[in-house]
Every structure is written in C-alpha cells, then in structure tokens.
Amino acid sequence: MASSSKWTASDIPAQSGRIAIVTGANTGLGLATAKALAGHGAHVVLAVRDTEKGKRAADEITAEHPDATVTLQSLDLGSLRSVRAAAEALKAEFPRIDLLINNAGVMYPPKQTTEDGFELAFGTNHLGHFALTGLLLENLLPVPGSRVVTVSSVGHRIQAAIHFDDLQWERSYSRVGAYGQSKLANLLFTYELQRRLDAAETIAVAAHPGLSNTELMRHLHLPSAFNPLIGLVAQSPAMGALPTLRAATDPGVRGGQYYGPGGLGETRGYPKLVGSSSQSHDLDLARRLWTVSEELTGVTFPVG
Structure with a gap:
C-alpha cells in the first residue's frame, strides 16, 4: 500500500463482485474512474446521456481490461423523467449496489434550462443526482461498505451561495455563480445525506478533481494564449479521478469526508482529505436545500 x-x-483494493454505477462515464474523469474500477474487478455501469459515446467508452475499457464487465445505462440528469426511468432499470437489474458515483456535470454553460425548467448547472449537477441517489438508495442500504460519492469542485468556494430567492437564475445569470451554487449544493447534499444515514451500512463521501484537462473546460472561453498554461497546470483525467477513486474504495474513508488533490492549492497532486467552506457545513442551509430539493424533484429518501 502506498503512503497516504x-x-x-x-x-484500489480488489473490487470483484461489486456493482459500481458511474454517471457521466463516457469521457474525462468519469471514464478514468470507470476504467480504474473495472480494472480492479468491479462490474461498472456507465450511466450516460449519449449511449453512442458510452459504447465507445465501454469498448475502450474492455480493450484495456479484456476481463472487465461493463454495461450501459441511458441517463440524462437534465430530465427527471430519464432519471426515474434509469433508476427503475438499475434497481431491477441490480438488487444490490455497492457504489454510486455522482460524477457527471456541466461547468460554466451559457444560460440554459433542463427539460423540467431548472437552471442547467443546478438541475444537472445537483437536482439530477439528488433524485437519482434518492431513487437508488434502498438498493445500497443493505450492502455493507456501500458508498455514495458525489463530485464537487473548488468552485464551491467561488461566488457560491444557495440563492433560494432565485434558484433558477431567472432574474439574472452568472455562469460562475450558477456553477458555484451547484457545487456548493453537492457538498451540502453529501454532508446532510451522511447525517441522515447515521448508523446505516452506507456512507456518503465527496471528492473534487482539482484542475483537470477535460471536456468540462469547453465553456471557459479563455484566450488561446492561455491554452499552454492550462496544459501546464491542469492534470490528466487519470490523476483528476484519484480523489473520487480514493473516496470510493479506500477502506480508511469515513462518511462525510471530502477528498481532493494534495498539491498547489488543491489544483493537482495525489488525493488527500481536504476541507470545504464553512458555508458547506451550515446545518440550516443544508436542511433547507434538502427540503427544496425534495419539493422540486418529487423524490423523498428512505432515510432520515
């Protein structure tokens, strides 16, 4: 075992016999996460919006790990209809689920709404995963060592607040603010879920990838002169996935912890336990967000 x-x-310990569902697993961090879990024996479910890209990702994984078991599940986190359909299919196929990795996300998109009228970042990054977790949780609860890992970001500190007076950014829109809100919501959700799990077999953990060179960067619209700089600072998807993989598999991980890169302002490096903003630990904020999320999604959890 490496030093911490x-x-x-x-x-990563042997994952044979474990079922791992990874959202957004057809590219970037999600693909790197799925590949590593499959390589250690997990049956990995690629829960993806674009199933053609998903098939290519599955082929890439099995080319690298010929004995891997990889299946596809269509999932659009921007559609509660799709989330419910995916959850039904997954629950039927996998009576026991060991890992749910809420990885998919959008970063700094132009102003858009989901199928249900939610602002895209909040609807996809938070509400879609909130609903999916709530719908799948009863298949994780009986499984010893099961985990829900939700991917947040250092962006949870930047212009971040939960704008209860305008959650969907209908009055004004800030790409940075909307992303910050969604990533703060990911942490508030994780910590509140852990409190509600209490003595359950399942734990809730969060992670962030630091600065990783993935498709998520496409909406940054930086001048081309910055490209070499991003290349120098940003780490590979394989490195960016390590905090998620550690949160998902390290036997020493405890519920309610948060993992991120250990070097250069948490932008890069090997994964370690990191801290999050004081706002992310606000109990009243977390409870209020939970209640609003239940109302908006129509999903209630079988815990707490």
Whole structure:
C-alpha cells in the first residue's frame, strides 16, 4: 500500500463482485474512474446521456481490461423523467449496489434550462443526482461498505451561495455563480445525506478533481494564449479521478469526508482529505436545500 501522500489507482483494493454505477462515464474523469474500477474487478455501469459515446467508452475499457464487465445505462440528469426511468432499470437489474458515483456535470454553460425548467448547472449537477441517489438508495442500504460519492469542485468556494430567492437564475445569470451554487449544493447534499444515514451500512463521501484537462473546460472561453498554461497546470483525467477513486474504495474513508488533490492549492497532486467552506457545513442551509430539493424533484429518501 502506498503512503497516504502518494495514493494511486494501484492502491484500489480488489473490487470483484461489486456493482459500481458511474454517471457521466463516457469521457474525462468519469471514464478514468470507470476504467480504474473495472480494472480492479468491479462490474461498472456507465450511466450516460449519449449511449453512442458510452459504447465507445465501454469498448475502450474492455480493450484495456479484456476481463472487465461493463454495461450501459441511458441517463440524462437534465430530465427527471430519464432519471426515474434509469433508476427503475438499475434497481431491477441490480438488487444490490455497492457504489454510486455522482460524477457527471456541466461547468460554466451559457444560460440554459433542463427539460423540467431548472437552471442547467443546478438541475444537472445537483437536482439530477439528488433524485437519482434518492431513487437508488434502498438498493445500497443493505450492502455493507456501500458508498455514495458525489463530485464537487473548488468552485464551491467561488461566488457560491444557495440563492433560494432565485434558484433558477431567472432574474439574472452568472455562469460562475450558477456553477458555484451547484457545487456548493453537492457538498451540502453529501454532508446532510451522511447525517441522515447515521448508523446505516452506507456512507456518503465527496471528492473534487482539482484542475483537470477535460471536456468540462469547453465553456471557459479563455484566450488561446492561455491554452499552454492550462496544459501546464491542469492534470490528466487519470490523476483528476484519484480523489473520487480514493473516496470510493479506500477502506480508511469515513462518511462525510471530502477528498481532493494534495498539491498547489488543491489544483493537482495525489488525493488527500481536504476541507470545504464553512458555508458547506451550515446545518440550516443544508436542511433547507434538502427540503427544496425534495419539493422540486418529487423524490423523498428512505432515510432520515
């Protein structure tokens, strides 16, 4: 086992017999996460919006790990109809689920809404995953060592607040603010879910990838002169996925913890336990967000 300061994918314990569902697993961090779990024996379900890209991702995983078991599940987190359909299918196929990795996300998109009229970042990054977790949780609860891992971001500190007076940014729109709100919501959700799980077999954990060179960067619209700089600072998807993989598999992980890169302002490096903003630990904020999320999605959890 590596020292805790140099935890890598080779430190993932055997995952044989475990079912791992990874959202947004057809590219970037999600694909790197799925690939590492499959390589250690997990049956990985790629829960993806674009099933053609999903098939290519599955082929890439099995080319690298010929014995891997990989299946596809259509999932559009921007549609509660799709989330419910995916949850029904997954619950029927997998009576026991070991890992749910809420990885998919959008970053700094132009102003858009989901099928249900939610602002895109909040609707996809938070509400879609909130609903999916609530609908799948009863298949995780009886499973010893099961985990819900939700991917947040250092962006949860930047212009971040939960705008209860205008959650969907209908009055004004800030790409940075909307993303910050969604990533703060990911942490408030994780910590509140852990409190509600209490003595359950399942734990809720969060992670963030630091600065990773993935498709998420496409909406940054930086001048081309910045491209070499991003290339120098940003780490590979394989490195960016390590905090998620550690949160998902390290036997020493406890519920309510948060993992991120250990170097250079948490932008890069090997995964370690990190802290989050004081706002993310606000109990009243978390409870209010939970109640609003239940109302907006129509999903209630079988805990707490």
